[in-house]
């Protein structure tokens with residue numbers, strides 16, 4: 401099997417490409433995907449208890465490698481990830497910056513140049529959108545905004561809040577060392593999104609927060625450093641690699 405993707409769009413400096421990647425693959429593609437993984441990634445895959453989780457991890461990692469290969473010109477197997485002390489993978493490639501998120505049967509992968517990016521996708525589950533979880537993870541203002549909504553709108557707003565917070569955390573790359581109550585995001589279903597950080601009044605202007613259009617049953621968001629960015633949303637199936 402070839403490990404060349406047919407084509408990816410150009411990625412000029414202000415461009416942000418968000419790929420929606422399903423985590424399903426044929427047995428032949430799966431075997432190929434495993435062959436693309438580095439030894440540490442194979443070891444991680446092997447540690448998952450359930451086969452389906454092994455598969456999802458391997459497909460997400462391999463497809464991320466295939467996409468990064470197309471943007472960087474390196475072969476997928478040649479990409480060597482480094483990790484920050486919080487576990488965020490990065491490449492020593494001078495300009496490419498990326499982030500991955502997976503939930504249930506979908507992943508999203510965001511890539512840009514010379515600026516921080518974080519993405520998050522969640523599978524909507526009403527049983528997770530509880531007051532207890534909101535009280536634990538959201539700021540006072542977010543909890544107040546959530547409670548002000550009619551009951552039937554709260555589940556969707558909960559996941560919008562969660563994914564926007566998580567995308568920002570992931571862009572900053574500091575994991576949960578960043579206090580979740582120190583910043584808030586808007587919950588509205590609007591195009592004009594904002595975040596505000598109590599520790600730094602200028603922080604909101606440094607980031608663009610975006611809804612990422614997601615398949616039914618999922619909510620997704622991206623946070624990218626900078627302004628005047630050009631977002632493009634692409635489905636994996638629109639540029640099928642010859643390997644898949």
Ligand SMILES: CC(C)(COP(=O)(O)OP(=O)(O)OC[C@H]1O[C@@H](n2cnc3c(N)ncnc32)[C@H](O)[C@@H]1OP(=O)(O)O)[C@@H](O)C(=O)NCCC(=O)NCCS
Nearest residue numbers: 486487488500501502520537562565566570573574575576
């Ligand atoms: C990795 C982390 C940042 C997100 O984990 P998650 O939501 O379970 O998983 P996602 O699928 O969105 O992201 C995982 C991917 O992010 C990347 N990643 C790992 N560490 C990261 C970090 N510190 N920052 C950004 N990205 C990271 C990896 O590519 C990882 O993929 P992999 O598992 O295939 O290696 C997790 O360490 C974390 O801190 N989660 C916070 C959870 C939380 O309580 N959120 C509250 C939001 S309101």
